[in-house]
Amino acid sequence: MLEPKGSLPQAAIKLDNDMTIYDNEILLDVAALHITASGFARLVKESNGDEGAIARTIQAIVQERGKYQDPVTGAGGILIGSVAQVGQALQGKVNLEPGERIATLVSLSLTPLRIDRVIGVDQETGQVYIEGQAILFESGLYARLPADLPEALAMILMDVAGAPAYTARLVAPGDVALIVGGGKAGLLCLHQAKKQAGISGRVLLVEQDGERCRAVEELGLADTVIQGDATRPLEIMDQVDKATGGHLADVSINCVNVPDTEMATILSTRDRGTICFFSMSTSFTRAALGAEGVGKEVTMLIGTGYLEGHVDLTLQIMRENERLCHFFQEIYLRGKGVEKEAYLNPAWQR
Numbered sequence: 455m456l457e458p459k460g461s462l463p464q465a466a467i468k469l470d471n472d473m474t475i476y477d478n479e480i481l482l483d484v485a486a487l488h489i490t491a492s493g494f495a496r497l498v499k500e501s502n503g504d505e506g507a508i509a510r511t512i513q514a515i516v517q518e519r520g521k522y523q524d525p526v527t528g529a530g531g532i533l534i535g536s537v538a539q540v541g542q543a544l545q546g547k548v549n550l551e552p553g554e555r556i557a558t559l560v561s562l563s564l565t566p567l568r569i570d571r572v573i574g575v576d577q578e579t580g581q582v583y584i585e586g587q588a589i590l591f592e593s594g595l596y597a598r599l600p601a602d603l604p605e606a607l608a609m610i611l612m613d614v615a616g617a618p619a620y621t622a623r624l625v626a627p628g629d630v631a632l633i634v635g636g637g638k639a640g641l642l643c644l645h646q647a648k649k650q651a652g653i654s655g656r657v658l659l660v661e662q663d664g665e666r667c668r669a670v671e672e673l674g675l676a677d678t679v680i681q682g683d684a685t686r687p688l689e690i691m692d693q694v695d696k697a698t699g700g701h702l703a704d705v706s707i708n709c710v711n712v713p714d715t716e717m718a719t720i721l722s723t724r725d726r727g728t729i730c731f732f733s734m735s736t737s738f739t740r741a742a743l744g745a746e747g748v749g750k751e752v753t754m755l756i757g758t759g760y761l762e763g764h765v766d767l768t769l770q771i772m773r774e775n776e777r778l779c780h781f782f783q784e785i786y787l788r789g790k791g792v793e794k795e796a797y798l799n800p801a802w803q804r
Contacts, residue, residue, distance in 0.1 A: 456520070463564035463591075469520035471566045473587045477543040480550065480590040482535035484569075487512075487562060487582045488609045489531040491637060491711040492734045493524035494580035509572040512582060516569050523563040529734040530562030531580070532613045532759075533588060534605060544592060555605070557612045558588070559595035559760060579606060579786050597765045603772060603779075606787055611768050614639035617709055617732045618646040618771060619764035620757050624705045624728055625650035632694060632703035634684050634719050635710035636661035636670055638786070639732060643707050644675035645771050645778060658697060660684055660718070673777055684710055687717035694722040707757075708733050716741040717748075725751050732757035 455466040463469060475481045489497070489512075501507035516522050522530050537554045550556070558565060566589040573583040590596060599608050617639035625631045631647040633640050636659055647657045659676040661667050667681045678697045682690050694702060702724040708715060713735045720741065723729050729752055731741060741754055772779040 463521070463566075464561065466564075467519065469564075469566045471516075471520035471568045471589075473566075473568055473589065475539060475541050475589055477541040478592040479541045480537060480544065480548070480594070481539040482533070482556070482558075482588045482590060483538045484533050484535040484567070484584055484586045484588050486534045486606075486609065487522060487531055487584060488533065488613045489522070489562075489580045489582060490524070490527070490529040490613070490734050491580060491639075493527050493529050493531070494577075495711050496524065496526060498577060503577065505575040505577065508575050508577075509582065513569055513572060516567055521562060521565055521567050524734075527734045528563060530565070532558050532560075532609065533562060533565070533567075534599070534609050535588060538587065541592075555599045556596045557599060557609055558590055559597055559612060559615075559765065560590070561759065565589065565594075576606075579610060581606060581609065595760060600769055603769065604783070604787060607772075607779075607782060608769070610638055610782070610786060611642070611772065612765055613759070614642065614709075614732075615764040615768040616757055616759040616761055617707065617730075618642040619761040619767050620730045620732065620755070621646040621705075621707055622650060622767060623761065624707075624730060624755075625655070626704075627652045628654040629704040630656045630658070630698055630701055632658045632660065632706040632719075632722055633676070634660045634706065634708045634715060634722075635733070636663070636666045637709060637711060638782075639709040640707075641670070641675065641778060641782070642768060642771055643709060644670065645775055646767075647705075647707070648675060656698070658694060658703065660690055660694070660722075669781065673781060675778070684715035684718040685712070687721050690718040691721035703727060706730070708736065711735055713737065714740070717744045720745050720750050720752060720754075721748065723750075723752050726753075728753045728755070730755045730757045 457468040569586040571585040621643045656677045658678045706723045706729045708719045
């Protein structure tokens with residue numbers, strides 16, 4: 455940590471991104487970065503969708519900070535790469551060999567990173583293909599890439615794997631579960647919520663995009679789909695109230711990538727219900743003071759990107775729900791821009 459001295463990597467303003475590793479670190483040759491949804495949406499908006507401008511902004515951030523950390527949200531994302539070197543102290547402790555393909559499960563906001571060249575930007579997946587290197591600390595979590603799923607899809611899933619894992623932990627049989635946001639994380643949460651709530655429970659989705667609402671209905675992922683703007687809390691609360699006969703949600707999972715959706719989630723959750731804010735756009739101040747201001751007693755959790763077994767659970771969703779797996783690949787892996795065919799081949803080596 456170069457600045458400030460004594461800080462830990464995530465909170466540091468600047469990391470040392472010299473790629474000479476210590477004996478308890480792992481050096482990775484990086485193939486792609488997967489930027490968090492909220493951060494990537496901001497990059498796209500500020501650049502008016504210019505992929506060259508997005509690439510230059512990412513390079514500038516990494517050059518300035520020695521890591522990729524969104525200057526507004528403070529979040530990062532994850533990466534895919536090949537093992538280049540395992541520090542001597544870790545040899546025998548970690549079962550990794552040079553050349554193995556892995557995804558990091560710790561945030562880019564705490565990962566020393568050097569970008570030599572940006573190869574391309576894929577706006578549909580939020581993935582940035584690069585040549586560069588990164589360092590994984592001894593405490594850093596990682597996962598081998600599954601052989602039965604495309605790499606780009608695996609990276610999408612691993613980046614949001616915490617959300618369905620929290621859903622599995624929080625939703626009980628018979629619960630009314632509300633998922634706010636029908637993006638990547640939201641779709642996975644819907645599947646898991648249906649599985650957890652069972653035939654005696656109900657699953658609701660709040661999503662603004664009409665096409666995504668229709669897709670969720672066709673996939674059978676929700677019992678009730680509410681098309682609405684989650685930044686308009688009273689409207690959303692009214693619709694959830696009507697859909698649940700006044701019960702509201704027992705458990706709500708917020709997965710949106712835009713700010714100002716805290717109050718819609720809070721008001722749509724019953725007293726003494728539970729909310730998991732998985733979005734990096736969440737404001738602690740708005741959530742805490744907002745709940746206080748409306749006299750709502752709810753348990754609010756900050757969703758993290760790691761729960762034990764979260765990657766296995768998320769990959770299993772793709773294996774047990776073939777229609778959802780196909781939908782992910784249709785929506786996120788067949789876009790314009792970067793030529794993906796080589797990248798999507800699990801045997802491909804840069």
